[in-house]
Amino acid sequence: MNIYVCVKQVPDTEARIAPEGEGTIREEGIKWVMNPYDELAVEEALRLKESQADGEVIVVSLGPERAQEAIRMALAMGADRALHVVCDQYLDHHLVAKALAGAIQSDGAPAMVFAGRQAIDDDGFQVHLRLAHLLGMAAATDVREFAWGEDGVGVTREIEEGALEKLTLAAPALVAVARGINTPRYPTLPNIMKAKKKEIKQLSLADVGVAEVANREAIVGLVTPPEKAQGRVLAGEHAETVPELVRLLHDEAKAV
Amino acid sequence: MEKTGVYLELKDGNVKPTNFELLTLAQQAGREVTGIMFGDDPAATLAAISEYRVNELVHVGGLGGGGYQPELWAAQLAEVIQQRGLGDCLATCSAQGRDLLSRVAARLEAALVNDCTSVDLDARIADKPMYGGKLVARVRLAGDCRLYTLRPNSIIPAPANGGGSPEVIAVSADAVASGIKIREIVKDISERIELTEAKIIVTGGRGMGSAESFGVLKELAAVLGAALGASRAAVDAGYATQDMQVGQTGKTVNPVLYVACGVSGAIQHFAGMKTSKVIVAVNKDPEAPIFEKADYGIVGDVFEVVPLLTEEFRRALRE
Numbered sequence: 001m002n003i004y005v006c007v008k009q010v011p012d013t014e015a016r017i018a019p020e021g022e023g024t025i026r027e028e029g030i031k032w033v034m035n036p037y038d039e040l041a042v043e044e045a046l047r048l049k050e051s052q053a054d055g056e057v058i059v060v061s062l063g064p065e066r067a068q069e070a071i072r073m074a075l076a077m078g079a080d081r082a083l084h085v086v087c088d089q090y091l092d093h094h095l096v097a098k099a100l101a102g103a104i105q106s107d108g109a110p111a112m113v114f115a116g117r118q119a120i121d122d123d124g125f126q127v128h129l130r131l132a133h134l135l136g137m138a139a140a141t142d143v144r145e146f147a148w149g150e151d152g153v154g155v156t157r158e159i160e161e162g163a164l165e166k167l168t169l170a171a172p173a174l175v176a177v178a179r180g181i182n183t184p185r186y187p188t189l190p191n192i193m194k195a196k197k198k199e200i201k202q203l204s205l206a207d208v209g210v211a212e213v214a215n216r217e218a219i220v221g222l223v224t225p226p227e228k229a230q231g232r233v234l235a236g237e238h239a240e241t242v243p244e245l246v247r248l249l250h251d252e253a254k255a256v
Numbered sequence: 257m258e259k260t261g262v263y264l265e266l267k268d269g270n271v272k273p274t275n276f277e278l279l280t281l282a283q284q285a286g287r288e289v290t291g292i293m294f295g296d297d298p299a300a301t302l303a304a305i306s307e308y309r310v311n312e313l314v315h316v317g318g319l320g321g322g323g324y325q326p327e328l329w330a331a332q333l334a335e336v337i338q339q340r341g342l343g344d345c346l347a348t349c350s351a352q353g354r355d356l357l358s359r360v361a362a363r364l365e366a367a368l369v370n371d372c373t374s375v376d377l378d379a380r381i382a383d384k385p386m387y388g389g390k391l392v393a394r395v396r397l398a399g400d401c402r403l404y405t406l407r408p409n410s411i412i413p414a415p416a417n418g419g420g421s422p423e424v425i426a427v428s429a430d431a432v433a434s435g436i437k438i439r440e441i442v443k444d445i446s447e448r449i450e451l452t453e454a455k456i457i458v459t460g461g462r463g464m465g466s467a468e469s470f471g472v473l474k475e476l477a478a479v480l481g482a483a484l485g486a487s488r489a490a491v492d493a494g495y496a497t498q499d500m501q502v503g504q505t506g507k508t509v510n511p512v513l514y515v516a517c518g519v520s521g522a523i524q525h526f527a528g529m530k531t532s533k534v535i536v537a538v539n540k541d542p543e544a545p546i547f548e549k550a551d552y553g554i555v556g557d558v559f560e561v562v563p564l565l566t567e568e569f570r571r572a573l574r575e
Contacts, residue, residue, distance in 0.1 A: 166442065216366065216398050245565070249552070253533075
C-alpha cells in the first residue's frame with residue numbers, strides 16, 4: 001500500500017512577515033516549519049499505515065533546498081521516504097499540482113493521498129483538488145474524520161457552521177484534512193536520528209513533466225496592509241464606559 | 257461586451273446575501289452578467305436577484321434532488337462557462353464556493369484566486385490576503401477564463417437602477433461518473449450563524465476561564481444577532497469547539513463588528529480577524545496586545561462588562 005502525503009514548508013505562524021522584492025518575502029529571521037495542516041495529514045497517513053500493518057508512507061514536496069527540513073520532520077514523525085521536487089521559482093496552483101502528480105506517478109500507484117486543507121503561506125485552498133483531478137481520484141477537503149475501507153473510504157467534512165457531511169469516496173482517494181482530525185505526534189530523538197538516513201529523492205521540474213513554466217496566476221505585488229490607528233481605551237467606571245461604547249459603535253463607527 | 261458568470265449559492269433554497277456582493281461587482285464592471293444556479297425551481301432565485309442587472313440566468317436542473325454534489329456540479333459549471341463563453345466566473349469564498357470553483361479550475365486548467373477582498377475584472381487582477389492576512393497579494397490572472405471567490409463582506413451590495421428580468425436558460429444536468437457518494441448531512445440543530453459570513457462576531461479567549469462562561473457571550477451574541485467565535489487558546493483549553501476557532505489555523509472572518517472578550521490578541525489570532533471593520537476589546541489586562549489593534553477597548557473583567565454591554569445593546573436596539 002503506497003500512501004502519499006503532500007508536505008509544504010511555510011513560515012511559522014508566529015513569524016513576522018515582510019514583503020521584499022517582487023511578490024516575495026524577506027526570508028531573513030524566519031523560522032520555517034512544516035505547514036500545520038500537513039502535520040495532520042502526515043499523522044493520518046501514519047495511522048493508516050499502522051492500522052494496515054502494511055505499506056509505505058511517502059512524502060511528496062515541492063520547494064527550494066531548504067524545504068528538506070520540513071521533509072525531514074515528516075520522516076522523523078515516521079514517514080518512510082520522500083520525493084522532493086526542487087524548485088526555486090514561483091509556480092501557479094495548476095503547475096504545483098502537475099508537478100506533485102508527476103512525482104507521484106513516477107514513483108508508484110497510490111492507494112491514498114493525504115494533504116492539508118490549505119497552506120498557511122499563500123492560502124490558496126486549491127492545489128489538493130487540482131492534484132486529485134490530475135490523478136483521476138475522488139477527493140474531499142476540510143476532512144475531520146477518516147476511515148479506511150476496502151470498498152471506499154469514509155470521511156466526515158465540515159461544510160458550514162455546525163453542519164457535517166459524511167461521504168464515501170471511491171479508493172484510491174485524496175483527502176485534505178482540517179484541524180480536529182487528530183493530534184500529530186512529536187518525533188522522538190531516536191526517530192529524528194533515523195530520519196537522517198531515510199531517502200529523499202530529488203527531482204527536477206523536467207523529471208516530473210513540467211517542461212515549461214507559464215503561470216496562470218502571478219503575484220505582481222505584495223504589501224503589508226495598513227496598520228489600524230491606535231484605538232481608544234475608554235477610561236472610567238463601567239456604568240459610564242459601557243453606554244459610551246454602545247453610543248460610539250452606533251454614532252461614530254456605525255457598526256450597529 | 258465581456259460576459260461574467262456569477263455562481264449563485266443557495267442555502268435551503270434561498271439566495272445567500274453574499275451573492276449580492278458578486279452581482280454588484282460584475283454589474284459595476286459593466287459586464288454582461290450570467291447568473292448560474294443549481295436547483296429545482298428558479299422562481300425564488302429570480303425574485304431574489306430582481307433588483308440587480310442580470311442578463312441571463314442559467315438554471316441547472318435534473319440533479320436528482322439533494323444538495324451540492326461536487327463532481328456533478330463542477331462538470332456542469334465548467335460546461336456552462338464554456339458554452340456561454342464566460343470570461344470570468346465569480347463565487348462566494350464559502351466552503352461550497354471554494355470547493356466548486358477549485359474543481360472547475362482543475363477541469364478547465366484555469367486561473368483561480370480564492371478569498372479575494374477586491375477584484376478588478378478588466379485588469380484581471382485580484383487582491384487577496386496571504387500569510388493569514390499578514391500581507392495582501394496582488395495577483396494577475398491569465399487565460400481564457402478567470403475564476404475568483406470573494407471573501408464575504410468585501411463589497412457593499414448596490415442594486416442596479418431598475419434591475420432587470422433575465423432570460424432563463426434551462427439546462428438539464430448530464431449524469432457524470434462520480435467517485436463521491438454523499439451518505440448523510442448532519443446539521444447542528446442550534447442554527448448557528450456562519451462565522452465567515454457574519455456581520456457581527458463575539459469571540460471568547462482564554463480569559464473566559466471555562467466552557468460554561470461562554471454562556472455570557474452567547475447572550476450578547478443573541479442580542480446582536482452575532483456569530484460566536486473563539487481564540488485558539490480557548491479551543492485548546494476545551495472551552496469552545498474547533499469549528500469556532502478564529503485565526504490563522506482556524507477561520508478567517510471579515511465582519512463589520514468584532515467583539516473580542518478575554519482575548520489577549522496573539523499574532524495568529526489577529527491574522528484571522530484583522531480585516532474586521534470595527535474591533536472592540538474587553539480584557540482585564542491593560543497590557544494585552546489586543547488593545548493595540550482594537551478601535552475601542554474597555555479594561556475590565558469580562559463577567560462584569562459583558563452583561564452590562566448585553567443590557568445596554570438590548571436597550572439601545574429597542575429604541
